[in-house]
Amino acid sequence: MASAKKRAKSRQAALEPATLAKFLEQATQLHGEGRFDEAARLYLHVEKCNPEALAASYFLALIDIETGWLDRALERLRLVTRQDPSSFDAVFALGHTFGELGQWPQAVNAYQRARTIKPQSTTARFALARALEVVGQLDDAIALFRDLANFAPVRLNALMSAAQLKPSEITSAESEEMAAVARDTSTPVAGRIGLLFALAGVLETSSRYEGAFATYLEANRLRRERLIEDAGHPPELVIASPGSRPKFNTPQQAAAQHAQMIARAKQIFTPDLIARYSGKGHDSPAPIFILGMPRSGSTLLEQILSSHGKVEGLGEGVALWRTISGRFPLVAEAGAEDDPEFFRKLAEDYLARQRAFGWRKAPFVVDKMLGNYMSIGMIHLMFPKATILHSVRDPVDTCLACFRQLFRTGNETTYDLSDIGEHYVRYREMMAHWETVLPGRFVNVVHEQLITDPDSKIRWLVEDACKLKWDENCIRFHQTKRAVRTASIAQVRQPIFNTSLQRWRKYASHLGPLMEALGPYAPR
Template structure:
């Protein structure tokens, strides 16, 4: 980001900093910023901005700090100012696109990514993110076209092919597949790209009906991923707010934390505890929470409901976790005796405000599809006694196998081993059984197999009975809804319901012994 030392007359009572002083102030501010001394950095950037309003480095770096702290609207204003005065700044255009994306303003994000691509055509990340934004908007053919252009660049070819394989395995050519296979077998290739190549090969081979070969590719990809859990599998972005930074536990540590959390929450959120605190939550019925395991059919539920004119889907949002962080009953500063009667209502108000900051508009109902919120159902009930809580359920083996077949960008450390993911599933069902015991009937269990086998009647039930919404025919045409969708199932939800994924596990049955053993009571019988 270059500095522009021209000043605007009348914009400040102080004289502009000369070039040397300006350079020194920006250098010191950047040092503070890099070291995490954000208050000192902001003070210096703001001083520069006041003295030299046309020194665009100051608002640019202030915008990045806004992103760091989730002040996306403020970041947007600053970046628009910068790009208006310096339309040739690639960094500012890319950052603007990122912020628009995070605010859910996808058409504008696509335009900004296109401008970034035009400024630096050889930067692969801009094209990858442009393709991703087009995917989110359901413009899959355009996304594949962008990726095909990128595949012509030698340094980015594999990344592009991998993304095409994720979107449309049938679009992969024999030459593409050969490149993936060579990379997967090359011990000198970066391990992240080898892992991604193996998962892509698994998808392609499965589409071709070569199930033993597909499983071998998935298994090797999972083995490498589990051994190299901290290695990035995607190129890092130009800006990286804390929420975008990837932090991995080891699979063993992740499993221990999950087991401890299930035990802690079950012991704390008991029926008497809930009874003592009921009645102090929000009267709002706006939130619709979708919880469960990854790859359980949750995106289909959100797509159906978001097709309703009164419902907005927000995808997976961290709003609830951020709202509850450090607060009773999980904080250290408050006890049951000291919390205010309106504690849970205040949490509810703060949560809704976070959703608005993330782009919830005027629709009366809003969907939060952060699946891991199944851990917080008791708190959700206390915050929103009138909210809908949907539990997406799918056949246990299909759920676990789908997770094993998916390379996640972050988290999900227990999905890279059949035994690990089976144990995770058992703990998750233990948590759900606890909620059914202490809050009987509160959670609506939605079975994926029933929904896809009888969509007409089950979709109507989902809308009218489970969510208490007035019927709208658009819910049956959910695949035509062009709302933004950020999910691993991005291609599937743009199609009518299909049943080909039911009992997918039988194609791989002879390989799944460790999963059956780990699932215990949830393993298939006979």
């Protein structure tokens, strides 16, 4: 009798079809406007009243993804895909979530399922190829790009993707085809930009440096003039509301904000503030922060350290930013100034976020968000025992490598040689401040030394810089099976090579604006 009453109550609580449809329509509208909290309340009501309405759980999972609650998103998507295994969108989102959590083998499996559900979907094939890249199955990824190149609507995207992964894969005929489309002004600008960057890499690989630089110059000019979020990248399923996706600033706005942030950090993190709050953080030595400029050799550092049995690399995550954004001393916060546990609790929040982002069993975790160089003061106060590695490379090679790279988002100052040089000088200003107020707190790891003397420098990195016991796997880092998502995705699968050292000299006659902007950091 009690069970019957419970079932009756459940039926009474269920929303009628018309009401259900109205709730979902209103929630979807709020979701699309980026009003996640309001949308989530409606979705949760539907999920409770009508658990069979899987759309609510699916869209709640998307909100969880967007707001960083990946474990929760994963749980919901597993539920949805168990009940509706033929849902392409849910299975695809499951693959995306696995990837964001660093569980790339599972992501590969999910994308393979999505391709099975919708064999004609080029979106699923591109996603699968990207996941295969990340797990190191580069030949399989290229084979998929080759297969995609047989479909006229995505042929150029596929060739471009193959070229970015392995420039030598592109034939002369394909290179000419890419060049013709890239230089046709009727081609959409986004497509031209991506093709020009890929083509420049092909020309460089064949030692045609003059043509390569001219192509890089044109690619960067177009990118800088018209910053487009998806320029030169294959189509992807929209996982989150477009209104919530990161937007580009103009290069001028980005440079001004960068300068303001540095000035603000220098104003806040004085010797007095650091002395006042030092020793009140978390005593965990678990985090290993790798920070510095893009294209400075940081992925190699993470790959070496992640080959250690006690270290897990999570790549470029946002855990620190989400932990400290809007918190004291970056802004005024009631009660924080006098709370002796404040920085320890911030550290606990950070560690919890890293676990949510995929940190599992290893005692140490690598955070390679390079922009964290802005936050060394916060890192020190939160984790006085954490290791902070500053990835340093020849300034001209660093800036040129940025100029040669098409970034997916942000990095607005990397598409002009003068802009890059000025950005580099500001970054070094920030690092000089940290060295003044926190002398010896971070370790400079010089890329060129690692490349020219790997045996001794890798051991130094592990034992001296990170205070870890030696692990022979670190010297065989290129054999480590782990996910790598950065622009160095192919390079770290190979033994150390020195062909990138002093690459700038091949382009020296074109680098006047960069040398002038670098000032004291330019070679003498």
